[in-house]
Amino acid sequence: MMDIQRKNIKYNFLKTIIVRFDFQGVFDSEMEKLLPLIKPYLKEKNFTRYTRRKNNTLEVNFDSAVLQTPILNNVQNQIIHSFINDDSGYVLDISNSFVCLNIRSTSYSPFEEYSDLISYIIKFYKEHIDFFSVTRIGIRKINECVLKDKDKINEFFSQDYFRYFSLNKDVHNFFSDKKDTFGFGDNYKGNLSCKIEQGKINSTEHYKLTLDIDIYIDNTQLINKTNDYEIKLQEMNNIIFDIFVNALTEKLKQALITNDNDFEFNDELLGVERNE
Template sequence: MDDTELDQVISSISMELKKHDYTSRTVETEKEMQFEFNDPESGDYAELYGKKIREQKVFVFHNENPQIKLSISSSCACISIEETKYVDCLKHCDVLWKVMSIIISEPEQVPFFIFKRFGLRKINQCFLRDINRLNEYFEPSHYHVFRIQGEDNIKEKVMQIRDSLEIAGYNANLIRTLVRGELRGEEAYQVNYDADMYLIDSQSIKELMENKEKIMQMNDWLFELYKDAVTETFLNQLIDGSFDKDMIIGVEANGEDTV
């Protein structure tokens, strides 16, 4: 849909979101990268494909929880949640479906609306003070430090491993990154784990809207991927909170929700 069509349905969307603890709305302008959709991976490897940039209007709805916001533009709708503890994202997906249902139910205002993508994306970030202890926390199959035996003059600056997968009929992008920097004046490494599971077939997305079990399946797979990236020792420490808080920073104990 275009900006004019979005303007025609935004009032109905606003009224619905007020029922779900969204308390205010702002309008922003953001730059959007437009990709060719004829290749399913074109959005994932943007540098390989033609692209252009345009500015678009974005309605941003702010939840009473300041860590939650819902953004809607003519090209996408996205709920962003920033939390250090486990969050059940499924209830937020339900809100997103209600927004989509409003758009679908008004074909006179939005006659050519189609689904192009639905995804769940989870990004975890923490800081590690001693890179030599990396694999006490994260599995070497996901994170490693470049070494040459007997050579001490090599230091990792950036490590990135990227996988594009198909899992149980879903697409998945998995990115693991290490970045050397400073934390409170001392050398530290930022550890990022970025997992994105998605569908790009319009009919499959419609079926998913009608069967919430499929969203739960996507969420469960993301959890399995995350657990595969951390060591069993660290996973247990996340349950009982016994990890070294001076060594690994930016994580919190999640109890049984971790598993």
């Protein structure tokens, strides 16, 4: 099996990165004092737009002893502050219970860049708000590409990850979604979705493949023992990379590390971009 390292990869089909910290102990009044401290830093990082929105949150109570209509209470309007960097495709959502960085870009986003950014924001909270406590840290990466020929899926991707149900030649597959929820070592948990969707491009059948990897830690005691959140993010990012590489065949691995001007299988596998 080919030993492939992140630095060797010249092409990717990573479409979305989501990094999220959930926490508790922050009052709305404290948010109003924190935002003026964060804004100059984000301006330095080329965030140029700001929007403010409200998210409705509900608490639903069920009485397990009897069958009854669930009781809805504690309806709250949570204020979300969104900062946008149009050049990099970064959208940073800040609230009194979470910070979430969404990255949607066709160009490669270095891990160190977005890891430093969100870790620095969390340090603002930790340094300026008493009783601040992180409850969960997670990274999710969504890889997407499109194949023209269904029969070539396992030329590029492992059958352990992507496989259509097959009974006989009369079976016509439209959709497949393999899902796993797992623990990784003593500290981390994960969700993995490997999806195949049939669709059409210019009246021709194509197959969209989605490799969606979500790794997180929700051990609050362990999280809050560390002063360096980037270490946790790096560990989770390494797990995601190992899963990603394991999902590929040797044929696709070799194509992704080959430093040519054009991706070798451009005619068969769409959506693969060169790392800049």
